[in-house]
Amino acid sequence: MLHVLPVLKQYFERLNSPPLTIQSKPSKRAEILAGICLFLCLVLFVQSLKLLCFSDIPSVHMHIINMLLHLSFFSSAFFLSKLNLFELARCLLILTYISYLITAILLWQINLNIQFYFLLGMFACLYFFHPRETKYLWITLCIFCGLFIYFQTQFVFSIGREDWQFGVINVNTWTLSISCFLLATWIRRQINRSWQQMQMTEQKTRQLLQKVIPSSIARYLMSAEPLSLENCITEHSFASIIFIDFTEFTPYSRQTSDKNLVTFLHRIYCVFDTIAEQHQLTKIKTNGDQYIAAVGLGNSSLSSYETSQQCCQFALAISREFEIKAGVNIGIKMGIASGNAISGIIGQSRPAFDVWGNTMNLASRLESTAANREIQVCQQTMLYSMQNFRFCSGLTQPLKGLGQVTVYKLLGAK
Structure with a gap:
């Protein structure tokens, strides 16, 4: 015994x-x-x-x-x-x-x-x-x-x-x-x-993991099952993706120290994170002075209209708060695209959450061609949001890798 x-x-x-x-x-x-x-x-x-x-x-x-x-x-x-x-x-x-x-x-x-x-x-x-x-x-x-x-x-x-x-x-x-x-x-x-x-350590780990990636993928990563592509990748029939970038950021980075630059980005991105949580957006990642988020990745019950309109509300809220919180001579521009997308994590060493697809590329091109303080959206976003938001007349312009695309500018809520 x-x-x-x-x-x-x-x-x-x-x-x-x-x-x-x-x-x-x-x-x-x-x-x-x-x-x-x-x-x-x-x-x-x-x-x-x-x-x-x-x-x-x-x-x-x-x-x-x-x-x-x-x-x-x-x-x-x-x-x-x-x-x-x-x-x-x-x-x-x-x-x-x-x-x-x-x-x-x-x-x-x-x-x-x-x-x-x-x-x-x-x-x-x-x-x-x-x-x-x-x-x-x-x-x-x-x-x-x-x-x-x-x-x-x-x-x-x-x-x-x-x-x-x-x-x-x-x-x-x-x-x-x-x-x-x-x-x-x-x-x-x-x-x-x-x-x-x-339990305390696991709870902190789970909370941190859920802030970095969606809850469904976080629960899978916390399980004992081996990583597989089927469980890490999710297809979305309709999602709205927003790219946010700063204008006049390069001149500002040359005039200030690296520490002040990082402090500014941290302060602004914390404001963006708070607004994103209020409007039920999923933060995808940040890339330098670029902030990327999406609607419709974690909540599949949202309709196409709700997804597009929430993303427009988020963009307008970001525009208002940035004017108040910025405190420096830096502008902001955004691009919004709606459509199907695929999200998940790939790789084995330090896997990171990301989104792929034509919708992601379109949102990136709309942001890069937007002027200071402009919010450019695609035609699909405009059609699903036109009942509650004002847009300027569509303008066809060439986008790199996408050809001629009709672009609309979000002016505000009705």
Whole structure:
């Protein structure tokens, strides 16, 4: 039974791991618990074979029946784990452990110190219970401690000793049991503290990951599944993408220090991030003085009209806030395009979230050809937003790599 403890600890550390951490699949947990049951079955079976070779052992037939009976209990736990009934399998393991020790002690009728396995069970059961199951843990600890005290104090009287020896043994029994109980509670507190730290670390990691990439991809990356292209790439039938760039940025960068330049970009991009969150936009990335965001990547329930109009509202809000927050002689220009797109992460080393497709290229070209303080949009964006926003007459102009494209300028809300 001593060799079972490290295996039990490894299994229940995985079984009781917090829900926000990377966990094994239920089938993997079933395999681990099934392996434990089979190992215990093998130990009991070997012990029963040994008893057949020693006929002078008292109640040898009862010992064999006891072994075979508990062998069937562990086998039942094996099948329960295969059915993913982990709670029932765990309870059966604990009850079988207690039952085996009690019947073995009663059958031997001599003091072979088997009762010390109850103290061993106190430390083993620390890994059998989740932090939310503290009540059941205390009950189990008290049962193991009480059983050890009872059998230890009962069997010392069957050995010829003087009265003062009885007192010493009883004092040592109570001292040892209480010490083990207190030590087990201290270890449990350390385990709970480790679990709490793991949960806090995982929560921070999840929050940070969800700020960098969409929630659906973040949940997939936090799982134990290997990366695959199908799970990392998502096609969007309609999305609106906006490119934001600064004008007169190069002259400003030559006049100020690098630290001031980065401080300015950080301050402005924090304002952009706040507005993007208010209008339910997904920030794609920043590229120097270029800010890229999109609508319709994380929320598939938005209609084509809502997607385009939210992007226009975001652009106008950015234009207003930039005039207030900029504080330097720098302008701003934007380009918005709507259509199908594909988003996700590719690569293995430091994967980054990005969007690809003709809509992405069109938004980039609209931004690059826009003048200072202009918001250029494509025809599809204009058609889906014209009921609530004002646009100037369309102008056909050549865009690099796209040919002649009709371009509209967003003037404001109606």
